[in-house]
Amino acid sequence: MPRATNDDLVLIALGANLPSDVGGPRETCEAALAMMGDRGITVDRRSRWYRSAPVPASSQPWFVNGVVSVATALAADALLARLLDIEICLGRARGVRWAARVIDLDLLAYRGMVCATPVLELPHPRLHERAFVLLPLADVAPAWRHPVLGRTVAALIEDLPSDRSVETLG
Numbered sequence: 278m279p280r281a282t283n284d285d286l287v288l289i290a291l292g293a294n295l296p297s298d299v300g301g302p303r304e305t306c307e308a309a310l311a312m313m314g315d316r317g318i319t320v321d322r323r324s325r326w327y328r329s330a331p332v333p334a335s336s337q338p339w340f341v342n343g344v345v346s347v348a349t350a351l352a353a354d355a356l357l358a359r360l361l362d363i364e365i366c367l368g369r370a371r372g373v374r375w376a377a378r379v380i381d382l383d384l385l386a387y388r389g390m391v392c393a394t395p396v397l398e399l400p401h402p403r404l405h406e407r408a409f410v411l412l413p414l415a416d417v418a419p420a421w422r423h424p425v426l427g428r429t430v431a432a433l434i435e436d437l438p439s440d441r442s443v444e445t446l447g
Contacts, residue, residue: 283389286418287347289313289360290383290401290410294331294340297368297379302341303446305380309363313347316359322346324413330442332407337377341446344385344413353387357397360384385410389424400424405433408441 291309293302300308303326310320323345331337349356360382367380385401392399404410405423414421415430422429428436 283422283424287387288385289347290344290385292340292342292381293379294338295377295379305367306341309380312363317349317351319348320345321348322417324416326446327409327413328444328446329409342409342413344417346417353390354397357384391424408437408443412443
């Protein structure tokens, strides 16, 4: 099977640290994956689940995080709208930035696109700084290269501070 290139990959990060109506954070992330399939978003590859400390550091609960590679005919802005709809369906209410949340779905990368609009910024503007994104991303797309920085996932992970608080879940 040929390796996917940046021009092929659509990458989505999942995270949650509060329970929802469907269960704990891990169950909520699983429910989000199931809901993607009902909305024209097919999960091709998925990472292991990770547990991570909140960023920025706070007393809120730790997060469950993962990354998926998906196939979709949706344009980037339409895909983002569907992801936001899934968040709402699972009980996400946006308010204070960095607050605890029942679900967070971030469009990390879309087929190598680089853009910055008031609604959509690709690649995700902070993905290269976040161990809780890069470690699961390495599970899904180890050959992925940041389209702006030109660095591989492995190189970005090497640049992370050594005090990252991320661990795999069984």
